[in-house]
Amino acid sequence: MNTDLLVSTLTHVVLLPPVCLLLGLLVGLSLLRRKPRAGRALAGVSLGLLLVLFTNAGARLLIAPLERLAPPLDxxxxxxxxxxxxxxxxxxxxxxxxxxxxxxxxxxxxxxxxxxxxxxxxxxxxxxxxxxxxxxxxxxxxxxxxxxxxxxxxxxxxxxxxxxxxxxxxxxxxxxxxxxxxxxxxxxxxxxxxxxxxxxxxxxxxxxxxxxxMFYGAGPLTPLDFVPSASALQKSYYASYELAGLAWYRLREAIGRN
Structure with missing residues (x-):
């Protein structure tokens, strides 16, 4: 497996929501007895971010910077x-x-x-x-x-x-x-x-x-965009993956790899 494919696979499986946030939640809960303050903070942040990314409004926070880089074709x-x-x-x-x-x-x-x-x-x-x-x-x-x-x-x-x-x-x-x-x-x-x-x-x-x-971030927000849905989480996942991929390519360029 080449390096790009390995990074892609690891990113898909571990580093993106919801898995990374679920892992953060589990780690936070496991820390409650030994380090209750740190455990509550980690669990709370993980759960809060998960709920945000379960909405279209939250997904748009990740989608917007990507779509601003890609205006429609003239x-x-x-x-x-x-x-x-x-x-x-x-x-x-x-x-x-x-x-x-x-x-x-x-x-x-x-x-x-x-x-x-x-x-x-x-x-x-x-x-x-x-x-x-x-x-x-x-x-x-x-x-x-x-x-x-x-x-x-x-x-x-x-x-x-x-x-x-x-x-x-x-x-x-x-x-x-x-x-x-x-x-x-x-x-x-x-x-x-x-x-x-x-x-x-x-x-x-x-x-x-x-x-x-496929512009997911076009159009005004509606009240339904603040309601959690599986499709919103899928968009959050996709945007997170693309942001991570873009960062990886920039890192490759910074260290001089083709």
């Missing part, structure tokens, strides 16, 4: 672009209604929809990128390409299916595109993911025009 800026690149997300495994094939999950589907829209508007060729193949599971990019062709009636020029991380998405896609004499691209991914993705694609030597989709 089509007037696409001049000179040679391709559209759509990044993979998750997958639904062995979908029975699709003959048992893996299919893109809702996040990936939203990216594909916007990528198809841009392809229809601009006529630019599409590249889809994403690997994570394993026994019984094809690379994500392959199922993405099938969805674009069959469901969105959108042609796909290139399929990059060896990458496991966003860093590798950029590295391997750049090799394909540079061989095709493409230097300037429209990059499609979630608004929260865009800052990290744009950073590594630019470092791969490509000129990047950000084309973000």
């Amino acid at each position: 089509l007037a800026r696409v001049e000179g672009a040679g391709a559209i690149v759509v990044l993979a997300a998750g997958r639904l495994e062995h979908a029975p209604e699709y003959g048992g094939h893996d299919i893109p999950d809702l996040t990936a589907l939203a990216r594909l929809r916007y990528g198809a829209r841009l392809q229809h508007q601009t006529g630019l060729p599409l590249l889809v990128t994403g690997g994570n193949a394993s026994a019984g599971h094809e690379p994500k990019a392959r199922s993405m390409a099938r969805a674009l062709r069959d469901d969105f009636r959108t042609p796909v020029m290139w399929v990059e299916e060896a990458s496991d991380t966003t860093f590798e998405n950029a590295l391997f896609s750049a090799r394909i595109l540079k061989a095709a004499k493409v230097q300037r691209i429209l990059l499609v991914t979630d608004a929260m993911h865009m800052a990290r993705a744009e950073r590594v694609f630019a470092r791969s030597g490509l000129q990047v025009i950000a084309a973000p989709t």
Whole structure:
């Protein structure tokens, strides 16, 4: 397992809410007898943060700084672009209604929809990128390409299916595109993911025009945004992961790693 994938896995499992906050709560409770003040403080802070991040209002505190870095695409800026690149997300495994094939999950589907829209508007060729193949599971990019062709009636020029991380998405896609004499691209991914993705694609030597989709922080707050929900916690988790990933990439750059 490469370093990026190891960091990603550890971050997913341990370092993000709700697991990190649940661990903080458990540690705080375990300290109550020996160090009651410290135990109450740790348990209280952990529980309070957990309740905040269980609401859309709380999730927006994490989402906002990421989405400010990724304004919507202005089509007037696409001049000179040679391709559209759509990044993979998750997958639904062995979908029975699709003959048992893996299919893109809702996040990936939203990216594909916007990528198809841009392809229809601009006529630019599409590249889809994403690997994570394993026994019984094809690379994500392959199922993405099938969805674009069959469901969105959108042609796909290139399929990059060896990458496991966003860093590798950029590295391997750049090799394909540079061989095709493409230097300037429209990059499609979630608004929260865009800052990290744009950073590594630019470092791969490509000129990047950000084309973000799925803005979770748009629109005014309503009373329901202060009501705890599982979907709000999922957004908090996603934003936390992207903030951690962006910090990791900045650390890599600071210590001189490619």
